Amino acid sequence: GSINPTNNISLYGTQNGYYKIKYNNTWGYIDKSYVSTSATPAVVTIPVVPNTLASTTKTGVGSTKVWCLNVRKTAATGNNIIGIINPTNNINLYGTLNGYYKIKYNNTWGYIDKSYVITSKVTTPVASTASQKKSLIANADKLIGIPYIWGGTTTRGFDCSGLVQYIYKSIGVNLPRTTYQQVGEGSAVSINNLEVGDLVFFIGNAHVGIYVGNNKFIESQKSGTLVHIENLSGYWRTSFVTGRRIF
Incomplete structure (x- = not known):
């Protein structure tokens, strides 16, 4: 299972x-x-800080190692908790204010205490340009015909999320390894508003591809198949879960 x-x-x-x-x-x-392992979960409280943060530009990536970390609607204590996160990797960070990181949480903005976040190197924001999308699709086209290999992340063979990760890395964008991590990246997009380069998720987020335009997506589907372009219709349309726009 x-x-x-x-x-x-x-x-x-x-x-x-x-x-x-x-x-x-x-x-x-x-x-x-x-x-991620943990002993007895520890409830985390957030210190008092004022104000909010307006930035919507990705400034870095981080991970948390504690349980029950409060996510707040604003960068302040009080009755403004919108949820919690448990140990999580590859959290996109959108700037800081008074000891908080701004993050995307359930398709809205939230704030978490900086002291519980381990950051990796700051990434250069990716501009949403036609040239970058063109490069993404050109690099994807070069991989058509490579066999499916479960767990594959190289040109010897790809699984679905390995293919997506490899294509995005070719233009300097680092995505997490699995579909269940990748679906937390970027912002949600409906099936009727997809743009070239958007990630497309299917079957309870167990499968992912990249939308290439004209109602088609590139995928590495299952053992015995090759990387190919598939129509976003029929079975794939009915099993579609969400799109995610990375840039």
Whole structure:
């Protein structure tokens, strides 16, 4: 089987790089590299800070390592909590103010305490230009015909999210590795408002491709297939979940 982003999974030891878990009343194993572990969850409170932040320009990427980190509607304490996040990687950051990072949370803006965020190098904001989109699609076209390989991230073979990650990296944009991480990037787009370069997610966010225009997307679908252009119609239209605009 498979599991989507899940918190509080009981772990029963490790073997060959896997955690043993209970799944549908039987034993199963999941890759350790996709699991963040924690002892007893700690509730995090946010110190008092005033004001809000207006920036909508991505200034960096970070990760959190604590549980129950409050996400606030404004950069201030009070009755303004809009949710919580547990240990999370590859959080896009949109500037700072008085000890807070501004982030995108459930398609709205939120604020989290800087002291609980580990940042990676600041990335240069990507301009939404026709030339960049043209380069993205040109680089994608070069990969047509490469075989599907589960877990593949190189030109020897790709899985769906590995293909997307590779294509975006070719124009200097770093995306997370899995579909369930990639769906948290950028901003949501409906199927009727897709633009060239948008990520398209299907089947409960278990599959991803890149929209190339004219109601088509590029994908690496399953074992035995090659990277190819697919029509966004029929089965794919009915199994569409969301689009994500990265730039």
